[in-house]
Amino acid sequence: MIRTNRRTLLRTGAAFAGAATLGFPAIVRAEAEKIRIGHLTPLTGFLGVIGSYAQLGVKLAAEEINASGGILGKPIDLLSEDSINPATAATKAQRMLEQDGAVVLLGEISSASSLTIMQVAERNKKVFFSTGARSDALRGKSCNKYSFHCDIPNTVMVNAVGTALSQQGMVKGKKFFTLTADYIFGHDLLKAAKIFFSTHDANLIGDELIATDVTDFSPYLLKVRQAKPDVVCCNLAGNQVTNLVKQYAEFGFPYPLVGFNLNTGDAWAAGAGNLSGTWPTVWYHTLDNPASKAFVASFTKKYGKPPENHAWIDYITLKLLAEAINSTKSTASDELIAYFEKQAQFDIGKARKAYFRSWDHQLVQEAYPFTVKPKDQMKDQWDMLVLGDAVPAANDPLETIYPTKEQNPCEMKA
Amino acid sequence: MQFEFLLEQVVNGLVLGGYYLLIALGLSLIFSVGGIVNLAHGAFYALGAYICVELTKRLGFGPSLAISPLAVALLGILFERFILRRFYTADPILSLLVTFGLAMVAEQAIRMIWGAAPVSTEIPQGFRGSVIVGDFLFSRYRLLILGVVAAIMVGVWLLLHKTSFGRVVRAGIQRPDMVAALGIRLQPYMTAIVMLGVGLAALGGAFFAPITTVHPAMGAEIMTIAFVVVVIGGLGSFWGVLIAALLVGVVRGIAIHFEPAAGEASIYILMFLVLLVRPRGLLGERIEKFE
Secondary structure (H helix, E strand, O other), X not given: OOOOOHHHHHHHHHHHHHHXXXXXXXXXXXXXXXXXXXXXXXXXXXXXXXXXXXXXXXXHHHHHHHHOOOEOOEOEEEEEEEOOOHHHHHHHHHHHHHOOOOOEEEEOOOHHHHHHHHHHHHHHOOEEEEOOOOOHHHHOOOOOOOEEEOOOOHHHHHHHHHHHHHHOOOOOOOEEEEEEEOOHHHHHHHHXXXXXXXXXXXXXXEEEEEOOOOOOOHHHHHHHHHHOXXXXXXXXXXXXXXXXXXXXXXXXXXXXXXXXXXXXXHHHHHOOOOOOOOEEEOOOOOOOOHHHHHHHHHHHHHHOOOOOHHHHHHHHHHHHHHHHHHHHOOOOHHHHHHHHXXXXXXXXXXXXXXXXXXXXXXXXXXXXXXXXXXXXXOOOOOOOEEEOOOEOOOOOOHHHHOOOOOOOOOOOOO | OHHHHHHHHHHHHHHHHHXXXXXXXXXXXXXXXXXXXXXXXXXXXXXXXXXXXXXXXXXXXXXXXXXXXXXXXXXXXXXXXXXXXXXXXXXXXXXXXXXHHHHHHHHHHHHHHHOOOOEOOXXXXXXXXXXXXXOEEEEHHHHXXXXXXXXXXXXXXXXXXXXXXXXXXXXXXXXXXXXXHXXXXXXXXXXXXXXXXXXXXXXXXXXXXXXXXXXXXXXXXXXXXXXXXXXXXXXXXXXXXXXXXXXXXHHHHHHHHHOHHHHHHHXXXXXHHHHHHOOXXXXXXXXXXXO
């Protein structure tokens, strides 16, 4: 065997190190006249696809804000990076706050990574908007004063889909089999699902925890068949949902497949003809209101495709943050927190306005169940979903679908 | 009943193993003949999937399934002629770096051409659903994959063991200097092996396009398992790779049956155990030039 000579290895290492330093000046150079905001989201891995949408959304928001004069008269300097995994997310968050001078952090989809960023935010006493993480625990036992949660939590997704399924007679007395992502998000979603099943007389006859790197579901599907359920329920995330949906269509089981979590990006990736069933969503680009339509139009114009729900949520988060900074005339954490805790109302492109609930910092907003359009009725590849009525119904208070203080207690240390 | 369920997992594992084989065989061949660890192998798998999705829009799934691997095999000629050929006798770390770089370039190129969002295609109607044979349930589509893989493996075996082409290739694995002394240039054979290897990977990609997420990083995703199969099987051995691929599929299925959480870890434990007992892999041959 030809041996690598140490000198060569050393040279290679030096070359890599040299290349790395080239990236440095941009980071070290702090620009006092700009307001730096840190954005982290997974751009690789099983959440990478929807994370890419989140990045497009937040960039569009920054451009629009800067074009209209910035915040407090200063342009936003958006620093957006791949969060990769929980450990790297925390390291990058710390670097953004400590070295890059970011005044606020936002982003993330993975509940596991979001949790580590929340801890960094608390340690540094800086505000962090967790835009796409859905685990109830982040708003409950892991909550902290500096973290705000923009996406709907797992309990809301379960309630949105569960209500729609109940109306179709698919819950009471039925046997459910769940396939659950084996990390904090999945565990949490399963917990919410179990509560729903037990309060609605449904039986959970089987549950499989699935590692996040699984791409072939055939062994699990065989176990589903062995259990003979009435309904199969997907508690997965990211492109695992897409893989499951495609392989479920491949096996062609008679049991309907529904899910308590789906992002429209995953639905599009599954493609027409593979997806069926009832699922939840936080937003869809066909919503008929002025704010939503304006966002869809400018996003589509810029990127040549309609926005996915993570593009929307990162977009509106940066917008409402800009609104808050302009109103308080400050980027100080305490003033921002006080402003949001007054439950200021924001137009987020839905029929009803949203607000951050003071005791757990959850952005309280409408959610939607959806079903899938027949293939021949789709106008284009993006026109896949039929939104059900917003939940809660127009007469009910928004908070009725959110966990109560008793269900998901949050104690914020001062 | 429990036993039947287990048997069903074993059979499903064999089918899945057949699919792993498509990716791993080419990886093993290219290493055995050229001494190159082709980290860009996954990129050809991804390209196969993307080209298949793209062609399916125009030609339907059947023709795309055939054309996509052929197109990628042609690309393999360029890959061999202009990149790999420079590194057969060079320090292996150089080929490792260059193929690693190429894998990243390919992933970004896919992102630039098709975008970061996944693209999608579906199984033709006739191959949807499952068939029940005795007590076993099979996905029709995976049976199709299994049939094609079996036919291809017979073909590759015949090619390597019953033709003069195969004799030169096998001799080239063990004693390239002797082959050269006999006045045979190994380079055209190497081109053919690379075409075959990346073509098989592309076929794997095309086959899996309708049942998995077709996204730019899918190539990197498949490489881990392909390497595990090659390492377990041992280099230079057709049967080693075949047995390893089936074994990996079956062990994973059995692990998921009994202890789902250990499903993905089980194949690494298998690799560890095999290497403890047989450091060259199950049927790995002693290859002079790599010792």
